Amino acid sequence: TSVYNYTWSNGATTASITGLTASMYTVTVTDANGCSDIAMATIVHGMATSSTLTYTACDSVVSPSGRYTWTSNGVYIDTLINSIGCDSVITTNLTIINSTTSTQVITSCDGLYSPSGLFYWTASGIYTDVVLNSIGCDSIITIDLTVIYSTDSNIDVDACNSYSGVSGNHNWTTSGVYQDVIANSAGCDSIITINLTINQDVFVTQSPVICLGDSFQVGPNWYSQAGVYTDTLVSFIGCDSIVTTSLTVDAVNVDVTQSGVILTANNLNGTYQWINCDSNNAIITGETSQSYTATENGNYAVIITEAACTDTSACITVTQVGIIDITNEVAIQVYPNPAGADYHTVTIEVANVKDYSLIIRDLTGKMVYSKEGLNTTLNTIDISNFSAGTFFIQIKTDTYSNYSKLIVM
Numbered sequence: 001t002s003v004y005n006y007t008w009s010n011g012a013t014t015a016s017i018t019g020l021t022a023s024m025y026t027v028t029v030t031d032a033n034g035c036s037d038i039a040m041a042t043i044v045h046g047m048a049t050s051s052t053l054t055y056t057a058c059d060s061v062v063s064p065s066g067r068y069t070w071t072s073n074g075v076y077i078d079t080l081i082n083s084i085g086c087d088s089v090i091t092t093n094l095t096i097i098n099s100t101t102s103t104q105v106i107t108s109c110d111g112l113y114s115p116s117g118l119f120y121w122t123a124s125g126i127y128t129d130v131v132l133n134s135i136g137c138d139s140i141i142t143i144d145l146t147v148i149y150s151t152d153s154n155i156d157v158d159a160c161n162s163y164s165g166v167s168g169n170h171n172w173t174t175s176g177v178y179q180d181v182i183a184n185s186a187g188c189d190s191i192i193t194i195n196l197t198i199n200q201d202v203f204v205t206q207s208p209v210i211c212l213g214d215s216f217q218v219g220p221n222w223y224s225q226a227g228v229y230t231d232t233l234v235s236f237i238g239c240d241s242i243v244t245t246s247l248t249v250d251a252v253n254v255d256v257t258q259s260g261v262i263l264t265a266n267n268l269n270g271t272y273q274w275i276n277c278d279s280n281n282a283i284i285t286g287e288t289s290q291s292y293t294a295t296e297n298g299n300y301a302v303i304i305t306e307a308a309c310t311d312t313s314a315c316i317t318v319t320q321v322g323i324i325d326i327t328n329e330v331a332i333q334v335y336p337n338p339a340g341a342d343y344h345t346v347t348i349e350v351a352n353v354k355d356y357s358l359i360i361r362d363l364t365g366k367m368v369y370s371k372e373g374l375n376t377t378l379n380t381i382d383i384s385n386f387s388a389g390t391f392f393i394q395i396k397t398d399t400y401s402n403y404s405k406l407i408v409m
Contacts, residue, residue, distance in 0.1 A: 004029050004030065004031055005029070005030040005031075007027065007028040007030070008025055008026070008027050009025050009026040009027070010025065025040075026038055026039065026040055027039050048082075048086045048087040048088070048089065049082050049086065049087070049088045049089070050088070050089040050090070050091070051088070051089075051090050051091070052090075052091045052092075052093065053090060053091070053092045053093065054092075054093040055092055055093065055094050055095070056094075056095040056096075056097060057070075057094065057095070057096055057097070058096075058097055058098070058099060058136070058137035058138065059071070059096065059097075059098055059099055059137070060096065061094060061096070063076065063078040063092070064078050064080055064090050064092075065078045065079065065080055070092075070094055070096070071096060072096055073094060073095050073096050074094055075091065075092065075093055075094070076091070076092045076094055077089060077090070077091050077092075078090045078092065097135055097137050098137070099133075099137045099138040099139065099140060100133050100137070100138075100139045100140070101139075101140045101141075101142070102139065102140075102141050102142070103141075103142040103143075103144065104141060104142070104143050104144065105143075105144045105146075106143055106144070106145050106146070107145075107146045107147075107148060107186075107187075108145065108146070108147055108148070109147075109148055109149070109150060109186075109187070109188035109189060110122070110147065110148075110149055110150055110188070111147060112143075112145055112147070114127065114129040114143070115129050115131050115141055115143075116129050116130065116131050121143075121145055121147070122147060123147055124145055124146045124147045125145055126142065126143070126144050126145070127142075127143045127145060128140065128141070128142050128143070129141050129143065148186045148187075148188050149188065150184070150188045150189040150190065150191060151184050151188070151189075151190045151191070152190075152191050152192075152193070153190065153191075153192050153193070154192070154193045154194075154195065155192060155193075155194055155195070156194075156195045156197075157194055157195065157196050157197070158197045158199060158237070158238070159196065159197070159198055159199070160198075160199055160200070160201065160237075160238065160239035160240065161173065161198065161199075161200060161201060161239070162198065163194075163196055163198065165178070165180040165194065166180050166182055166192055166194075167180050167181065167182045172196055172198070173198060174198055175196055175197045175198045176196055177193065177194070177195055177196070178193075178194045178196055179191060179192065179193055179194070180192045180194060199237045199238070199239050200239065201235075201239050201240040201241070201242060202235045202239065202240070202241040202242070203241075203242050203244075204241060204242070204243045204244070205243075205244045205246070206243065206244070206245050206246070207245075207246045207247075207248065208245065208247055208248070209247075209248045209249075209250050209307075209308075210224070210247065210248070210249055210250065211249070211250055211251075211252070211308065211309035211310070211311070212249055212250065212251040212252065212309070212311065213311075216245070216247055218231045218233075218243055218245050219231050219233045219243070223245065223247050224249070225247070225249065226247055226248055226249040227247055228244065228245070228246050228247070229244070229245045229247065230242065230243070230244050230245075231243045231245070250306070250307060250308075250309045251309075251311075252267065252270065252304050252305075252306045252309050252310065252311040253266055253267040253270075253304070253306075254267065254302070254304050254311045254312060254313035254314075255267070255313070256301075256302060256313045256314070256316050257365045258316050258318075259361065259365055259394070260318075260320050260394060260396070260401045260403070261293055261294040261318050261320050261321050261401070261403055262291055262292070262293050262294075262361065262365070262392050262394070262403065263291065263292045263293075263294065263300055263302070263316050263318070264290060264291040264292075264361075264363065264364060264365035265290050265291070265302050265304055265313070266364075266365075267290075267304050267306060268290075268364065269306055270304040270305055270306040271288065271304070271305045271306075272287075272288050272289060272290055272302050272303070272304055273287070273288055273302065273303040274287035274288075274292040274300060274301070274302050274303075275300070275301050275302070275303060275312075276298060276299075276300060277298070277299035277300060277301055277315035278298045278299050281301070281312075284300075289363055289390065290363040290364060291361075291363045291364075291365065291390075291392065293392060293403055293405070294318040294321050295321060296321050297318055297319050297320075297321045298317075298318060299315040299316065299317050299318075300315065300316055300318060301313045301314060301315045301316065320401050330350065330351065330352050330353040330356075330395055330400065330402050331349075331350070331351040331352060332348065332349070332350055332393065332395055332402060332403075332404040333348070333349040333404075334346060334347070334348050334349075334393060334404055334405075334406050335347055335349075337405075337406055337407060338407035338408070338409050339383060339406070339407070339408050339409065340409045343383070344382060344383065344384040345380050345381060345382055345383060345384075346380075346381050346383055346406060347378055347379065347380055347381075348378075348379040348380075348381060348393060348404075349377060349378055349379075350374075350376075350377055350379065350395055351377060353395060353397060353400070354375050355373060355374075355375055355397065356374050356375075356395050356396060356397050357370070357371065357372040357373070357374065357394075357395075357396045357397075358370070358371050358374055358379055358393070358394070358395060359393075359394040359396060360381070360391050360392070360393050360394075360406070361391065361392050361394070362387075362389060362390075362391055362392075363389060363390055363391075368386065368391065369381060383406075383408055386408045387408070388408050388409055389407075389408060390405060390406070390407055390408075391405070391406040391407075391408065392404075392405060392406075393405070393406055
């Protein structure tokens, strides 16, 4: 200050001194009263420094000294004090890269994670998120978000054998409750709960019997020939009903054997009704046996019923009723008739005929007795081996035939 006088060892008389090299100096300080003191001072003489930086920053950067903020590309100079107190001049080659901004319009199902992954948004709205762009600076993203929620529904399904679901991605074969997922009209999940009932195909086997000339119906199909048929119908639950039909056609045997005026049905297991073909197939009352003896010439047939089937034979022509000797009519008497269990023989009395044959048949037409070249009036016949039933006695010549009945009890 002005009240002190300074005298340096080099003769300088100011309080401070420049241009000195690093060395030891003394200074004499004298006050106004003439009092003085000597102090030692070490003076260090240093050089200013300089450096260059190449720097890339996002948006802006603060200079090393903190005195400046740079926001554009350029070459900038800033000065600091280095470690020895001298200037440090820094030249900065600066590149400024600005942050990026973008806007996205997004429709999402149920919710959306933000691009940074730091947020999960579940409601529609406008949101902002920040991520680093490809050059390491902030990328500020504005998201206009619409949230569409998934839908749930329930359906009841009846299916045959299996069900592939609404999506077609499954194959369920048992009844139960299942879930399937498809995209709804907005493209989000539609979760469908399916109450599933599985119905199986129905298999039916049947063995019907029909009469010859009849037909058997299975669904829309009619069958009249014996065989095995398979038809696929729709059951009452809407599934396939597979019907296997083993069809039997029952043909009634209506063959008739003719022996003169005796007509005998060959069928042993039916019931019989003889008819007169010449009288518009009129029923002959009382003629329900296996055999019929015509009482007049004409055409006759038999209606045979066996089990549930009925058929009629062809008409058989009888022409031998009433053929007699040109001079006399043959008379036949049989006694006892009926012949009970106590009788072992019967007598057949024949009149007005010579050189004849005597033939006895049962109801089936089977011959049970026969003898030719007879000229006797009385014939004794052993019937001990005859079974109970009706028999027909025939007296026959070359030009004549006459009949009578024998009943064995």
